[in-house]
Amino acid sequence: MKLLRVTGAALGWLTLATLWFWAWHLKDPHLRFMREAELALLLGLLVAGIALAWRFARGMARPVALGLALAAVLTALCNEAASRQHRANVQAMSGPAAQVLGAHFIVGYDDANDLRELARKGLIGGIFVTGRNVRGRTAEQLRGEIAGLQALRREAGLPPLIVATDQEGGAVSRLSPIVERQPALSTLLDADVPGNALSERARAYGAQQGRALAALGVTLNFSPVVDLRPSRAPGRWDFHTRIDERAISSDPALTTQVALAYAQGLESAGVRGTLKHFPGLAGVAEDTHHFAAELRTPVARLAARDWKPFQEVSTQSDAAIMLGHVILAELDAKYPVSFSRRIVQQVIRGEWGYQGLLVTDDLTMGAAYNHGLCDATVRALDAGVDLLLIAFDHDKYFDAMHCAQRAVQSGALSLPMQERRGAQRLQSFR
The missing domain is CATH 3.20.20.300 (Glycoside hydrolase, family 3, N-terminal domain)
Incomplete structure (x- = not known):
């Protein structure tokens, strides 16, 4: 049972790290094939991660996991906003x-x-x-x-x-x-x-x-x-x-x-x-x-x-x-x-x-x-x-x-x- 908990915790932290890395590299060319659904999918997985962390994390692990997940959400939203702003700025250029x-x-x-x-x-x-x-x-x-x-x-x-x-x-x-x-x-x-x-x-x-x-x-x-x-x-x-x-x-x-x-x-x-x-x-x-x-x-x-x-x-x-x-x-x-x-x-x-x-x-x-x-x-x-x-x-x-x-x-x-x-x-x- 202990081994199962340790394995689950390790997989949870690995998943969270992967989602954070994904948020940092939102819209990477390697992920172009899923561009239309990328942000929604990432945010959905992060919300699920937050729920799981709240339910299963114990002690100091809970605020750390929640903090990382929320930081990933903010990172993804900021990257999306920057991308949209760049597009708008360029489309407004002329002369x-x-x-x-x-x-x-x-x-x-x-x-x-x-x-x-x-x-x-x-x-x-x-x-x-x-x-x-x-x-x-x-x-x-x-x-x-x-x-x-x-x-x-x-x-x-x-x-x-x-x-x-x-x-x-x-x-x-x-x-x-x-x-x-x-x-x-x-x-x-x-x-x-x-x-x-x-x-x-x-x-x-x-x-x-x-x-x-x-x-x-x-x-x-x-x-x-x-x-x-x-x-x-x-x-x-x-x-x-x-x-x-x-x-x-x-x-x-x-x-x-x-x-x-x-x-x-x-x-x-x-x-x-x-x-x-x-x-x-x-x-x-x-x-x-x-x-x-x-x-x-x-x-x-x-x-x-x-x-x-x-x-x-x-x-x-x-x-x-x-x-x-x-x-x-x-x-x-x-x-x-x-x-x-x-x-x-x-x-x-x-x-x-x-x-x-x-x-x-x-x-x-x-x-x-x-x-x-x-x-x-x-x-x-x-x-x-x-x-x-x-x-x-x-x-x-x-x-x-x-x-x-x-x-x-x-x-x-x-x-x-x-x-x-x-x-x-x-x-x-x-």
Whole structure:
């Protein structure tokens, strides 16, 4: 009987700690699937916990348990109130200053109607279309949806929205079946053909894909993957990155050849490619969708091998570069590459001289979000990153935009600097 009481008490304290942790992390992207019912469910469980604590707790355990439960209730309600306030503040924004900040955000969506006012007022710079936007729909419906948003921009006298997607081919083909599914780019290497023929095949592949994307209104494709193929098997907790399946080759020269021809094929159809994921994920075992990750490969080796496709393709095409959420401790031990001012300014903009578009990987991925979305947003903008992607949990756009606005008001971000950068590098989409 005593063992049963001890076990019950331990489970009770563990449950209470879990609920408190949940309240502190209310609306975490990992819980997006239950967003509509999340607060009600959490509060219901906390009320039940309070009742149980009142009924079964004894001595000092009762006030401690009740205090923790009530603190969790207040924490959840405060987080909900802050989220609603951020949304309201952003929706009330307008004018040139808001448009300068908004131009840096690409957001995903469930319902395009939720984006209409943001697009019309210039509070976003682009949209991200993916599997949830094509499921059960026709190409004509998606094309009309995108065209409707672009019409709002024209009527407001604003530049067109950047329309981005993730159509790599193979396992990552977000717009299929609306866009014909193509095999992974790496399959082009299966045929033993001369170098010129390989480039032609890759260029034709890109042109075919580009025409299909352009017909929908897509202007930026987050492809090709130019991370080198790792020699090791994927880690046990690698659920989504799976670079071994998505990389073109482990050979930098072959990767460069195929990626360049593919990017040029996309561009022939009016779609720009994106080289991802700098600084290269071949040496990363963790899945940045969920966990913090560190790249331990020496910078000298990265420069000699992994960075070659990024440098060479970017100098011969208009491809953007996507920044991954990995820490490259040799250059910046504190912040992921995606919002490291030192790496962006000293390496990419400085040593490389790259002046094209830089876009973050999705800031709602765990490796970035767990650093603090506000901090990641402000640091990425301050570092000179052009486009901030908030795709999976697009509600987080309101928190990020609110943070950017506060940073401008406090002087932590220079609005004139953001305006100059936008004019220089986003001009090609206007």
